[in-house]
Amino acid sequence: EAGVTQFPSHSVIEKGQTVTLRCDPISGHDNLYWYRRVMGKEIKFLLHFVKESKQDESGMPNNRFLAERTGGTYSTLKVQPAELEDSGVYFCASSQGALPYEQYFGPGTRLTVT
Amino acid sequence: ILNVEQSPQSLHVQEGDSTNFTCSFPSSNFYALHWYRWETAKSPEALFVMTLNGDEKKKGRISATLNTKEGYSYLYIKGSQPEDSATYLCARNSGGSNYKLTFGKGTLLTVNP
Numbered sequence A: 001e002a003g004v005t006q007f008p009s010h011s012v013i014e015k016g017q018t019v020t021l022r023c024d025p026i027s028g029h030d031n032l033y034w035y036r037r038v039m040g041k042e043i044k045f046l047l048h049f050v051k052e053s054k055q056d057e058s059g060m061p062n063n064r065f066l067a068e069r070t071g072g073t074y075s076t077l078k079v080q081p082a083e084l085e086d087s088g089v090y091f092c093a094s095s096q097g098a099l100p101y102e103q104y105f106g107p108g109t110r111l112t113v114t
Numbered sequence B: 001i002l003n004v005e006q007s008p009q010s011l012h013v014q015e016g017d018s019t020n021f022t023c024s025f026p027s028s029n030f031y032a033l034h035w036y037r038w039e040t041a042k043s044p045e046a047l048f049v050m051t052l053n054g055d056e057k058k059k060g061r062i063s064a065t066l067n068t069k070e071g072y073s074y075l076y077i078k079g080s081q082p083e084d085s086a087t088y089l090c091a092r093n094s095g096g097s098n099y100k101l102t103f104g105k106g107t108l109l110t111v112n113p
Helices: none
Strands: A005-007 A010-013 A019-024 A031-037 A043-050 A053-056 A065-068 A075-079 A088-095 A109-113 B005-007 B010-014 B019-024 B032-038 B045-050 B056-059 B062-067 B072-077 B086-093 B107-112
Touching: A005 A088, A010 A019, A019 A088, A019 A109, A031 A075, A043 A065, B005 B086, B010 B019, B019 B107, B032 B072, B045 B056, B045 B062, B072 B086
Parallel strands: A010 A109, B010 B107
Antiparallel strands: A005 A019, A019 A075, A031 A043, A031 A088, A043 A053, A065 A075, A088 A109, B005 B019, B019 B072, B032 B045, B032 B086, B056 B062, B062 B072, B086 B107
């Protein structure tokens, strides 16, 4: 069974540009999560999808971040326009069922904004 | 305790040593405690999920315990090997309709051969 995959693995962009990150969850997992780790800090929750619906987006930093999950399969996270403080590792995770048990993580996308 | 806290922040041990780390968390509204092992540029790997006070789980040389009343969990590694070098993360979720994980900063373990 394929794990959670993320694309790209690295992205370097200039301040003001737009970047779109993609996450493909484990097949059949209804729950999809985005997290971010800024260097030196803990991994922080951004948002949670159940199928195509946003269940909890309390962790989204501001309206420069837009997450979508059309059709309830893969998800994209767009940052527009990117700022220096957006640099970090963006993780996607997925889980199945109604219980918030094991969340399976992807390898992350390392975003550097210069 | 308001947040998930892990100690120590980093740890260097020799191959063969046994070691342990601590994760402290708010004991109110507790649902589950997760331990992950993470090597940079790889996916964090789930080690354990524990929900009940007194839970003990074991996976090879790694084991974990949980105390939900006082809000702490210990992770133990017996006979550390260089391949155990990684960041060990703990995370808590409070259940209900709230699925998000709240992470600590992690403990970076380096095992010297």
